[in-house]
Amino acid sequence: MENHGVRDGQVGDGRAGGGSLLKWLLGLGASLFVAAGVTGWYKYYLGDQNRGNIQKASRADLDLVLQAERSFQRRFGFFTTDMVSLGVASKYTFYKLGFVKPLSIEGGMAPVDGHDPSRMDLDAVKKARPDLDIAYSSWTKLDEIDMAALARFCPDCTATATTFRALAAANLDDDPELDVWAIDHEGKIEHLNDDLRDDP
Numbered sequence: 001m002e003n004h005g006v007r008d009g010q011v012g013d014g015r016a017g018g019g020s021l022l023k024w025l026l027g028l029g030a031s032l033f034v035a036a037g038v039t040g041w042y043k044y045y046l047g048d049q050n051r052g053n054i055q056k057a058s059r060a061d062l063d064l065v066l067q068a069e070r071s072f073q074r075r076f077g078f079f080t081t082d083m084v085s086l087g088v089a090s091k092y093t094f095y096k097l098g099f100v101k102p103l104s105i106e107g108g109m110a111p112v113d114g115h116d117p118s119r120m121d122l123d124a125v126k127k128a129r130p131d132l133d134i135a136y137s138s139w140t141k142l143d144e145i146d147m148a149a150l151a152r153f154c155p156d157c158t159a160t161a162t163t164f165r166a167l168a169a170a171n172l173d174d175d176p177e178l179d180v181w182a183i184d185h186e187g188k189i190e191h192l193n194d195d196l197r198d199d200p
Contacts, residue, residue, distance in 0.1 A: 054172065062097070068086040068087060094139070096136070100151040103160070142170065147169070165182055177195050178193060
């Protein structure tokens with residue numbers, strides 16, 4: 001059985017010289033290096049500077065929530081946890097936005113057509129508005145984030161007639177900790193949990 005190999009760019013009979021063997025070993029080493037790096041590629045892509053930029057994007061996303069909430073409150077007289085009614089969505093997002101529990105107003109509220117305070121995060125927007133074609137970043141693992149579970153960071157991230165507090169959450173690395181931000185009706189942004197704090 002013939003053993004064909006590559007020698008100096010040409011197909012040979014497998015009897016490679018020392019120089020070709022060295023090239024092959026270097027090529028194999030490079031291939032193994034690349035293969036080992038693929039599993040951590042997103043961490044390379046999300047290096048300190050890039051991950052820091054993604055954190056800045058969370059602040060911009062939260063500002064969109066603030067503007068939408070203010071507009072909704074001017075129109076209907078109360079803030080809401082209905083992300084679909086707020087209309088906050090982008091084609092591609094690194095952070096999941098939402099609330100940990102639905103709107104609560106003492107004495108109830110005047111009904112608003114189509115308003116559903118239980119639609120508390122971007123998952124609900126994706127489901128209700130498939131035409132928006134919202135895409136989650138696979139790097140920040142948004143599909144794995146349960147907004148209700150974030151109550152440990154922000155138990156009051158909800159809305160009332162006169163106040164609201166909303167969350168943005170993402171996983172910026174390969175540990176289970178999340179990067180969590182909050183914004184309130186006054187526009188105050190807080191970094192509740194820094195996912196990059198413990199990174200080397």
